[in-house]
């Protein structure tokens with residue numbers, strides 16, 4: 001199953017194998033897959049505020065350092081980290097109720113997401129990729145991803161959108177990325193993933209895809225290459241051989 005793309009005037013083969021691709025024998029990149037939180041938009045502070053409100057109501061300790069440990073982790077697992085940190089033991093139904101309450105706080109806060117929450121340079125980068133004819137996929141574990149996409153008018157960039165509603169096995173399982181590749185009709189070897197979480201990089205590698213870590217190499221030790229600024233990426237090198245910068249001759 002593929003998704004039609006609207007409003008694109010590219011014709012012919014937009015993915016010629018560049019010299020680097022010929023030289024090193026790697027596939028050119030046809031599809032670029034993006035995580036959402038921490039890669040295109042920063043919703044960390046809304047998650048933080050949602051958990052903080054829940055923690056305050058229950059008299060639990062919760063701070064930025066603990067919040068950092070929740071990055072890329074699903075909601076129930078995040079709650080378990082907070083409960084462990086506070087030495088709290090409660091039943092599964094109680095945990096489910098608390099996680100649902102946090103999500104309702106978060107969804108309320110998300111309505112105030114603004115263009116100021118976008119990763120700097122992300123939108124021009126998406127525009128540049130589309131101009132080159134790359135297929136773009138959005139791969140977020142969040143069940144609230146559409147709220148962010150709609151509020152910030154980002155869905156127009158993507159040929160396929162996979163959210164937490166569409167798959168079962170969370171990252172580091174590769175299911176989310178393999179599903180996107182299948183829907184884009186691009187083999188995993190022709191995909192490259194932008195991810196800011198260790199577990200997300202693991203998922204991309206397990207899918208047989210190349211991956212660019214968005215963040216520091218000290219944190220994303222499993223990523224072969226990392227970036228912190230989209231402006232620094234050589235789009236031709238990326239689509240030609242999967243490298244964020246042109247290789248020295």
Ligand code: CA
Pocket residue numbers: 035036037038039072195196197200
């Ligand atoms: Ca992320």
